[in-house]
Amino acid sequence: MSLVEVEYADGTDKPQTLRVHDFLHEIILSKVKELDFCHTLPENNSNTIDLCVVPRRLSININPAKEIIVGSKSNTRSILLVTDNSSAPVKIWPKGLPKALNKNRLLKVVDLCNAPIDELPKEVGKLLNLQYLSLRNTQVKKIPSSIGKLQDLQTLDLKQTPIHELPAEINELHKLRHLLTYCYEYDLVFSRHARKITGVKIPNGALEKFEELQKLAFVDVEHTSTVIKELRNLRQLRKLGIVGLKLEHGKDVCAAIEEMKCLESFIVYSKNNTEWMDLKHLQSPPSTLKRLYLNGPLQSCFNGWILKLHSLVKLRLRWSSLEDDPLDILGKLPNLVELQMLEAYNGEMLEFKDGGFKKLKTLNLLDLRNLKSLSICKGALPLLQLMAIGESPKLEVPLGIKYLLKLETLNLFDMPLGFAR
Numbered sequence: 001m002s003l004v005e006v007e008y009a010d011g012t013d014k015p016q017t018l019r020v021h022d023f024l025h026e027i028i029l030s031k032v033k034e035l036d037f038c039h040t041l042p043e044n045n046s047n048t049i050d051l052c053v054v055p056r057r058l059s060i061n062i063n064p065a066k067e068i069i070v071g072s073k074s075n076t077r078s079i080l081l082v083t084d085n086s087s088a089p090v091k092i093w094p095k096g097l098p099k100a101l102n103k104n105r106l107l108k109v110v111d112l113c114n115a116p117i118d119e120l121p122k123e124v125g126k127l128l129n130l131q132y133l134s135l136r137n138t139q140v141k142k143i144p145s146s147i148g149k150l151q152d153l154q155t156l157d158l159k160q161t162p163i164h165e166l167p168a169e170i171n172e173l174h175k176l177r178h179l180l181t182y183c184y185e186y187d188l189v190f191s192r193h194a195r196k197i198t199g200v201k202i203p204n205g206a207l208e209k210f211e212e213l214q215k216l217a218f219v220d221v222e223h224t225s226t227v228i229k230e231l232r233n234l235r236q237l238r239k240l241g242i243v244g245l246k247l248e249h250g251k252d253v254c255a256a257i258e259e260m261k262c263l264e265s266f267i268v269y270s271k272n273n274t275e276w277m278d279l280k281h282l283q284s285p286p287s288t289l290k291r292l293y294l295n296g297p298l299q300s301c302f303n304g305w306i307l308k309l310h311s312l313v314k315l316r317l318r319w320s321s322l323e324d325d326p327l328d329i330l331g332k333l334p335n336l337v338e339l340q341m342l343e344a345y346n347g348e349m350l351e352f353k354d355g356g357f358k359k360l361k362t363l364n365l366l367d368l369r370n371l372k373s374l375s376i377c378k379g380a381l382p383l384l385q386l387m388a389i390g391e392s393p394k395l396e397v398p399l400g401i402k403y404l405l406k407l408e409t410l411n412l413f414d415m416p417l418g419f420a421r
Contacts (some may be wrong), residue, residue, distance in 0.1 A: 010338075078109035105129065113137055113157075116185045125149040135161055136180075148172040158200070160184070164220075165201045174209050182218040182241060192391075193342055193366045194295075194318060197269060200244040208233050214262075217241030221249065222271055231256035239265040245296065246271050250278025258284050263287075270296025273343075285309060297321040301331060313337045320344035331356025331380075340364040348372045352400075355378035364388045368395075376400030390414045 003024060007017040020028070038057035056077040070167025095307045109132040110124075118139040124130070125146025133150075134157035141162050147153075148169025155178040163181065181200040199218030207213075207230035214236055221227050229252050231240070235258045245253065246267055257266065263286040270277045277296040280304045289309050293316040305415070306312075312333050317326075322345050330339065331352065337359055345368050355379045357363075361383055371392045377400060384404050389395070391414035401410070 006087065016333040017102045021388050063248075075106060077106055078111075078284035079107060080109075080111045081113075081115050091315075108144065110134070120144060120338075122146045128152070129157070133157070135163075137161070143167055143170075145169045151175065156180070163200060164198065166203065166206075168203045171203060171206045171209055174210055176210055178215040179210075179213060180215060180217060182243075188355045191318075191342070197243060199241070202227055203231070207231060210234060211236070213237060215239040217267065218243045220244045222246070225249065225252070228252045228256070232259050235259060236262060238262050239264075239267075241267040241270040244271050244301075245269065245275070245277055247278050248275045251281050254279060254281035256281075256287065257282060260286055261288065262286070263289055265291040267291070267293040270319075273297070278303075289313060290314065293318075294315070295319060302326075304329075306330070307332060310334055316340040316342070318342040321346055323347060325350060327352060327356065334358070336360055340366070341368065342366040343368070346370050350374050352376045352380035356380045357384070359383055362387075365392070366390065368392050369389065370396050374398040376403055382406065385409065387411070 004018050004020055006015045007019040009015050029040065033265060034124065038059065040059045056075060058076050059080040062138070101327065105126060105207060106129055107127050108129050108131060109135045110127070111132070113134050113136040115138050117135075118141065120135060120140050120143060122144040123146075124133070124144065125148070128149065129152060130150050131152050132155045132156070136157050137160040139162065140158075143158075143163060143166060145167045146169075147167065148171070148412060150173065152174055152175055153173050155171070155175065157178070158181045160183050162183070162329055166181070183198050183200075184195040187196045197218060199220040201220050201223070204224065204226045207227060210216075211233060213234050216234065216237060218241035219227060219237055220243050226246070228249050231253070232255060234256075236241075238258075240260070242253070253268075257263065266289060268277065273296070275296060276299055277294065278299055279294075280300055280303050282303075285305055285308055287308070288311060288409065290311050290313040292306075292309065292312060293314075295316075295318040298317075298320045306329065310333075313335055314329065314334070315336060315338070317340065319342070321343075325347060326345065327350060328383075330336065339357070339360060339362070341364065344365070348370055350365075350368075350371060351375070352375070358378060360381055363381070363384060363386070365371075366388070367390075369392060372394045373388075376398065381404055383406050385406055386409045387404070387407060388411060390413040393414075393416060397418065401407070
């Protein structure tokens with residue numbers, strides 16, 4: 001009935017953000033209030049919020065100046081703190097909220113995404129029923145050791161926080177399913193077209209107990225080999241992100257990946273743009289893999305294992321330093337929709353042959369500085385909608401673009417002057 005519309009979908013048509021009409025939104029708010037399903041506070045200009053009288057689900061629109069009062073009979077199960085941190089530069093807790101968390105032992109969900117806070121009080125360890133905790137996009141720098149008391153915690157979201165290391169007590173969270181611990185930032189020195197990413201250090205032995213873990217991104221393995229070996233215990237994993245990978249880690253990583261029969265997304269960054277990644281030991285990759293992002297120099301062009309990825313939808317190759325044209329192999333992937341090559345090829349020629357890339361819709365060829373010739377044969381890339389090329393200072397005008405009948409957007413940037421003529 002189009003009550004909920006897709007606002008943005010990625011290149012694979014997977015919805016990323018949804019929206020409803022303003023009028024429908026008002027109806028939803030009135031209905032949830034009528035059914036006592038959820039309350040949104042404050043509903044007036046009061047400077048205090050009383051948690052004694054609210055139902056199980058609570059959304060608090062608040063600024064740090066407001067005071068939260070909690071009573072001993074509060075039965076709230078879910079708290080969503082909605083703030084505008086752009087107008088609250090001082091990272092402090094709203095007055096009374098730590099005490100509110102301390103008293104409300106029945107809480108299962110605490111979502112503090114974007115909240116203007118810089119610490120997580122140790123009282124969080126008293127929320128023994130907590131299953132979901134989000135500190136996404138806050139300035140919290142450290143997780144208290146009391147986190148180990150949350151035996152029922154299933155999701156710990158630390159994305160876009162300055163947390164670089166988890167306490168040893170994280171080992172006690174045996175029911176954890178989603179551990180999101182990475183931070184993106186733009187650094188022009190690092191790359192013009194890719195964001196720099198940092199992960200967190202995980203204590204040795206933690207992954208041996210996370211048998212229910214489904215998402216792990218990103219774990220920093222630069223200074224440890226123990227964590228790499230422990231990855232083999234994560235048989236239920238659907239998303240895995242690794243940063244700081246070294247050449248000597250290759251065999252253990254490949255062995256771990258082959259054990260992950262449910263894996264859908266694998267993202268790996270080498271220690272730096274010059275540290276080689278050894279994936280030649282990967283013989284039987286998970287057939288469920290849909291997204292593969294390899295960031296670092298590769299010793300070889302996949303050794304044929306990539307052709308076994310019949311479900312692969314997205315492939316991003318960054319800093320791969322490939323010497324041989326990979327398009328012959330990649331063009332055979334039956335369901336590939338998006339391909340990005342960023343500093344991934346050192347050769348002078350690329351050719352998209354007839355019948356290749358039958359489902360590809362998005363193609364990005366970025367910073368291929370040695371590339372001189374790019375040709376597209378008739379019958380190649382039949383569904384391509386978006387194509388971006390640059391920066392390639394030696395590239396001549398590509399041949400065969402006229403054969404791209406579905407092409408909607410062509411972006412050329414930082415190209416030789418010959419393109420202007």
